[in-house]
Amino acid sequence: MREIVELTKALIRFKTRASEPEELQRCAQFIASTLDDCGAVYHRQDANGIPSIWALPQAGRTKILLMSHFDVVDGPDEMFEPVETDGKLFGRGAVDDKYAVALSLVLFRNHLTALKKRGIGQSAMPVGILMTGDEETGGCNGAAKAIARIRADFCIALDGGDTGRIITREKGILRIKVTASGKSAHGSRPWLGNNAIEILMDDLARLKPLFDRETLGYEPEGHWHRTLNIGLIAGGSAVNQVPDEAAAHLDIRYTEHDDVPNLIDEMERRIQSPLTVLTREPIFSTGRTPYLDLLQQSAPHARLGREDGASDARFLAAHGIPGVVWGADGDHTQHAADEHVDIDSIGRLYAALDRFIAAC
Incomplete structure (x- = not known):
């Protein structure tokens, strides 16, 4: 020893x-x-x-x-x-x-x-x-x-x-990137732009219910069910500018109960921004x-x-x-x-x- x-x-x-x-x-x-x-x-x-x-x-x-x-x-x-x-x-x-x-x-x-x-x-x-x-x-x-x-x-x-x-x-691992696009404008005139960070926030809010226990369709044991962690967010370059792009990196853990291709399809249907699968581990x-x-x-x-x-x-x-x-x-x-x-x-x-x- x-x-x-x-x-x-x-x-x-x-x-x-x-x-x-x-x-x-x-x-x-x-x-x-x-x-x-x-x-x-x-x-x-x-x-x-x-x-x-x-x-x-x-x-x-x-x-x-x-x-x-x-x-x-x-x-x-x-x-x-x-x-x-x-x-x-x-x-x-x-x-x-x-x-x-x-x-x-x-x-x-x-x-x-x-x-x-x-x-x-x-x-x-x-x-x-x-x-x-x-x-x-x-x-x-x-x-x-x-x-x-x-x-x-x-x-x-x-x-x-x-x-x-x-x-x-x-659990298996699914790493995903969501990239939102908007329109830039001066921060004093936000109505002239389309805020990419707000679009991204709305997209993420639409994704979160997919990972609630109540929506799984079965009763999981403990935490043995798919989960979502929003790990990284980036967007904007100046506080007085409406950002035209924002991105989030998501860490998803899944179990044998999940059909991963169907999960990805459902995520894409729920959001307006493009979604990219970066990694899928068994x-x-x-x-x-x-x-x-x-x-x-x-x-x-x-x-x-x-x-x-x-x-x-x-x-x-x-x-x-x-x-x-x-x-x-x-x-x-x-x-x-x-x-x-x-x-x-x-x-x-x-x-x-x-x-x-x-x-x-």
Whole structure:
């Protein structure tokens, strides 16, 4: 445990924000050096400046894959100096997701060392590890490209849930831009113009009822239904000018109850401004696999659950890899100013993963 905690601290000190690509590279080199120290064979890939590293039993093949990421969301510089107190480790990336990188490295090394003592090499390992550098910005150059080169029977994305909850479903993502056009005029004579911001506001008001629980046509469990977040709005260039253009970026999360093409069509019918689909990401679902039964036997106190958010696990289905999302306890502080991981929970997670790998 102490080794995992100290390794997590070292990883937190790398400011692996998307705005600092050189830090991503430095952190990737640190991970590579850690694998070198234990004599592991690994592969490093850089796609459009995003580093990914994986170590597998054989070239491109593993029975069990542990996936994690070492990039983080933005945060003040002081969050990159880890603080350990009251059984918790604080810092940017502590629970999302650098503890998981450290755990994966130590677990892989320990299994490799045990095999080498028996005169057996890495090719007999039942587990492989994958660590990527762009989960927080979509994963398109990290997990998406790496998983395309890896065959696995089962994957555990160590990036969500908690020790008592194994995630088998995550919502899909739909990112949309609405662009309103108007007519400019002087702010003192608004009747001569057509305010694009007002048009946009009216459009957004027309969209919101589509995401009310009362309009879904079924009774959702908790918040397991489609949601809308108006994340970004831009418009106007001067306070005394009627703006002729305004735009909003929308973050929609959807479930298996939604017909996405029909939802997009209905959104277009309700508004006067053009709508552009920027991104559509699939729902993650574990599917049927005997490995889930083995995992539950190794962690008998963990129940199956679902998450409203999304992770790199959504890339698994395209390659026929069943999997789950699981992780240590962090009191839901991912991305928060008090982000932390519960240290004892890392030990419980490690022990359950160790039992699971032994059973495989």
